[in-house]
Amino acid sequence: MSAWECPFCGRLAVFDSIKKKSDSFYVSGDTKFGPLLFESFVAVCPNQDCKEFTYDTRVSTVKLEGGSYKPVELIERWVNRPNGLYKQFPDYVPKPILDDYKEAVLIKNLSPKASATLSRRCLQGMIRHAWDVKPARLVDEIKAIEGQIESSVWKAIDAVRNIGNIGAHMENDINIIVDVDPGEAEMLIGLLELLIQEWYVEKHERQLRIDAITALAAEKKALKQAK
Ligand SMILES: [Zn+2]
Structure with a gap:
């Protein structure tokens, strides 16, 4: 079988x-x-x-x-x-974030610049949703979460921010379409996948483990008191 x-x-x-x-x-x-x-x-x-x-x-x-x-x-x-190109993430990840991510993946080769535009919007959506930041230029929002998030993750975001055209345009309106090559679009997508995993999936799984331990401890305590 x-x-x-x-x-x-x-x-x-x-x-x-x-x-x-x-x-x-x-x-x-x-x-x-x-x-x-x-x-x-x-x-x-x-x-x-x-x-x-x-x-x-x-x-x-x-x-x-x-x-x-x-x-x-x-x-x-x-x-x-499922379309094998993008990763399947659980549906507790907010839909607008997953929608932008999937679309960024699907059009990456056809139009790297459209893909990068969606990725920047997705990145900003995640920063705003997962971390309490004051809406600003994407570059300022990234600066605002330094120290709040794991430093290796922040370094990855900052590294992508420093790449050519993408970097320059994180300082301006995220909706401005800029020329990028497929490699840059791919890098942004890799960053989104890392952040969805870190900020939503791992966080969710960690909470489930905490809840399970807390419930088990409460159960043991109740048993002890019942004796
Ligand atoms: Zn199934």
């Missing part, structure tokens, strides 16, 4: 227990691979709190066997959902 890991909630499920749907079609075209078989698969996560679905497509060479077409050799596979 093979295991299936839900890319949305991270839970493992027995492969046979997930709801699957598939469909296929045969293409008789004279391609360099010969005739082709296209197959689509939908899988539904059995976790009641999740119920997300994945969708992928495969194209293979094909043979006729027992009256039906069977895939022989896989040529290519596309994961349509």
Whole structure:
């Protein structure tokens, strides 16, 4: 029995227990691979709190066997959902932040400058939401959280702030579109991923551990008093 890991909630499920749907079609075209078989698969996560679905497509060479077409050799596979390009973060991360992050990733290659603009807006949104700062220019907001956040994380933000055009324009309106190369856009995205992980995911998990310990201690105390 093979295991299936839900890319949305991270839970493992027995492969046979997930709801699957598939469909296929045969293409008789004279391609360099010969005739082709296209197959689509939908899988539904059995976790009641999740119920997300994945969708992928495969194209293979094909043979006729027992009256039906069977895939022989896989040529290519596309994961349509989730889009494998961006990281899946839990939905307790505020939606506007996740939306800007995802869009910044999706358009990174097509338009690095649009991507960098969204990333700067996302960065500012996170600083304002996670830390109590007075709205100002992004550069001042970054300065304002120095000392409040872990110094290695602040250094990473400051390092990105010092890069070429991105840096210059953090001092101006964040919505001004500036020319950046894909490498710079990528660096901003890496920073967003680091901060979402640090400021939301780790914080949330830490709180869960604290709550669990506090609850356990209260339970032990109650048991002791009941004796
Ligand atoms: Zn799931």
